[in-house]
Amino acid sequence: MSQPFIHFIPAQLSVGKKDTYVFYYALNPLSEKLERKRVRINHIQGRADRVKYGKLLCLELNEKLYQGWNPFLSDMKASGNLTVRQAVSAFLKQKQNLRPDSVRAYNSNSKKFMEWAEAVGWADKFVCLFSPDMARRYMRHIESTGVGGKTFNNYLLFQNTLFLWFVKRDYLKENPFARIDHKRVEEKMRTTIPAADRKKILEYFCSTGLDGFVCVMKLCYRLFIRPKEIMMLKIGDIDFKNGMLTISSKVAKNHHERVLGVPEEIMAYFNTISGCDPSMYIFSEKYKPGKVAKNARDIGRTWSIMRKELKLPASYQFYSLKDTGITEMLEAGVPPKYVKELADHHSLEMTERYTHRSDAKKILEWNKLEF
Numbered sequence: 001m002s003q004p005f006i007h008f009i010p011a012q013l014s015v016g017k018k019d020t021y022v023f024y025y026a027l028n029p030l031s032e033k034l035e036r037k038r039v040r041i042n043h044i045q046g047r048a049d050r051v052k053y054g055k056l057l058c059l060e061l062n063e064k065l066y067q068g069w070n071p072f073l074s075d076m077k078a079s080g081n082l083t084v085r086q087a088v089s090a091f092l093k094q095k096q097n098l099r100p101d102s103v104r105a106y107n108s109n110s111k112k113f114m115e116w117a118e119a120v121g122w123a124d125k126f127v128c129l130f131s132p133d134m135a136r137r138y139m140r141h142i143e144s145t146g147v148g149g150k151t152f153n154n155y156l157l158f159q160n161t162l163f164l165w166f167v168k169r170d171y172l173k174e175n176p177f178a179r180i181d182h183k184r185v186e187e188k189m190r191t192t193i194p195a196a197d198r199k200k201i202l203e204y205f206c207s208t209g210l211d212g213f214v215c216v217m218k219l220c221y222r223l224f225i226r227p228k229e230i231m232m233l234k235i236g237d238i239d240f241k242n243g244m245l246t247i248s249s250k251v252a253k254n255h256h257e258r259v260l261g262v263p264e265e266i267m268a269y270f271n272t273i274s275g276c277d278p279s280m281y282i283f284s285e286k287y288k289p290g291k292v293a294k295n296a297r298d299i300g301r302t303w304s305i306m307r308k309e310l311k312l313p314a315s316y317q318f319y320s321l322k323d324t325g326i327t328e329m330l331e332a333g334v335p336p337k338y339v340k341e342l343a344d345h346h347s348l349e350m351t352e353r354y355t356h357r358s359d360a361k362k363i364l365e366w367n368k369l370e371f
Helices: 047-066 071-075 084-094 100-119 132-144 149-168 195-207 211-223 227-232 264-271 297-309 320-331 336-343 348-366
Strands: 008-015 020-028 033-040 244-247 258-261
Touching: 008 047, 020 047, 020 071, 084 100, 084 149, 100 132, 100 149, 132 149, 195 211, 195 297, 211 227, 211 264, 211 297, 211 320, 227 297, 320 336
Parallel strands: none
Antiparallel strands: 008 020, 020 033, 244 258
């Protein structure tokens, strides 16, 4: 007899001399076949009562089956039957109110994961079936693209973030990426920029009329503000009366609002734009106030042009300004805990990575040994 049901065969009651049970068939996502489930009811005393209970149980099970319930998914402790595609879509929808840069990163990583899922036929399979073996398979795919250790770790970090979000919503029981090891990444060399070269850089940008970019450099060097945070600053974030600047939680990388005292040389530039609309970005087109946020990558492009024209070392990155400022502040004797707060570091250990230079100089001053 032909069977009109695709994902299940309705529950039926079987009454025998020794065994009474309810049985039905449901689609097992692992085997992708209809498999039988059986519920014994021999524990109920009296044949008539067993039959009555069995019929009621059939009605209850069939109602659940018609509504999409799957016993195999329930055994896996997953709520519902979301596919990988649906689960990723739900994740992205919930993340749309974050910083634009964060949203772009989530969209980019999700797109890469879904392209792979489509290619291997996993996009429309139940996310609760995504196993550690599949997780390792995806990370081997990432590794095969020739990415470095740091990039590999960034992809792994995203996958852990994504699947932990799934776990919290009971889409699956455990995070399949949890046991995948990060790649070892060699500690990057911190290049500081000497005062003489900083003077050349300052003179270059002053001569080109990019006063706004000069301010951008000083915000990074003196206040340790990250490039992406700088580009998101608005004129309304400046307290002109008290000489303060607020990095809002929506802008801050760590999502923690912080208020910074602004040095006089930076306030001098801010005062030139004090009459502008508070809703305008401080640095827009040509690093002047505007309604459109400038991409933080433009900072790197502007910096690279300068570095080539002045024939400075490639190790002089824009972020070297922050490294230089932190190192020099520590060398000046400022306690690391205050530098940590200004730099918005997660831990004091992160700040103390910069102390090796100042420590080396102090040791040399104290080292009066004679051979």
